[in-house]
Amino acid sequence: MKKILKQGLIVSCQALEHEPLHSSYVMSKMATAAVEGGAIAIRANGYDDVVTIKQTVNVPVIGLIKRDYEDSTIFITPTIKEVNELAKAGCDVIALDATLRKRPEDEQLDTIVNKTRELYPDIELMADIATFEEAINADHLGFDYISTTLSGYTEETKDIEIPNLNLVKQLDGKVKAKVIAEGGIWTLVHLKQALDFNAYGAVIGSAITRPQLITKRFNSVFED
Numbered sequence: 265m266k267k268i269l270k271q272g273l274i275v276s277c278q279a280l281e282h283e284p285l286h287s288s289y290v291m292s293k294m295a296t297a298a299v300e301g302g303a304i305a306i307r308a309n310g311y312d313d314v315v316t317i318k319q320t321v322n323v324p325v326i327g328l329i330k331r332d333y334e335d336s337t338i339f340i341t342p343t344i345k346e347v348n349e350l351a352k353a354g355c356d357v358i359a360l361d362a363t364l365r366k367r368p369e370d371e372q373l374d375t376i377v378n379k380t381r382e383l384y385p386d387i388e389l390m391a392d393i394a395t396f397e398e399a400i401n402a403d404h405l406g407f408d409y410i411s412t413t414l415s416g417y418t419e420e421t422k423d424i425e426i427p428n429l430n431l432v433k434q435l436d437g438k439v440k441a442k443v444i445a446e447g448g449i450w451t452l453v454h455l456k457q458a459l460d461f462n463a464y465g466a467v468i469g470s471a472i473t474r475p476q477l478i479t480k481r482f483n484s485v486f487e488d
């Protein structure tokens with residue numbers, strides 16, 4: 265089956281409201297720079313950013329809508345409401361929260377997947393997972409891509425160090441979906457390791473598009 269995403273590097277261009285670069289215009293410029301550097305796709309958060317980035321670059325856009333809930337749990341595109349917003353924004357792939365946590369509005373992941381396939385047959389689906397079990401479940405649901413995005417960010421995985429490339433290794437040959445390494449990739453060594461474990465692609469965000477974190481990383485040398 266033809267895949268929208270080619271093999272390669274995906275750059276996540278996201279700045280949430282509290283971040284210094286929060287602006288669809290700035291994210292579209294980040295996306296332009298990423299594509300100039302060879303990114304095969306852009307991962308973006310929210311309706312406005314997806315629309316602006318789609319107007320600016322000519323590579324597929326993976327859209328998500330990040331929602332923080334009362335108990336500060338992060339969910340990525342947790343309900344069909346966000347799926348509809350992203351489809352309207354024109355994204356090519358939608359990243360869905362595919363963890364096995366209880367979802368807001370009590371919606372079920374299989375229902376969301378089936379509904380999305382029915383309403384938007386041309387849009388591909390990426391499962392954002394945290395564990396091996398969640399990846400297997402997502403694969404049974406027929407996701408096109410499985411990304412390790414949420415490993416280290418759920419209650420169950422909060423003690424796991426990221427990047428969790430071991431999860432990429434564990435999934436090698438175990439799922440039909442294309443496996444994407446995502447979350448905490450900061451060095452070429454991480455990236456090469458992900459490819460050695462047969463990741464189809466990798467998403468890098470903070471190490472490319474969050475200058476405040478890049479600065480902090482360098483600055484840590486002065487604080488040692």
Ligand SMILES: CC(=O)N[C@H](C=O)[C@@H](O)[C@H](O)[C@H](O)COP(=O)(O)O
Binds near residue numbers: 276467
């Ligand atoms: C956990 C969560 O909310 N992850 C988000 C998911 O879209 C983004 O904030 C990350 O930047 C993205 O996953 C890429 O990861 P990293 O920035 O570590 O390269």
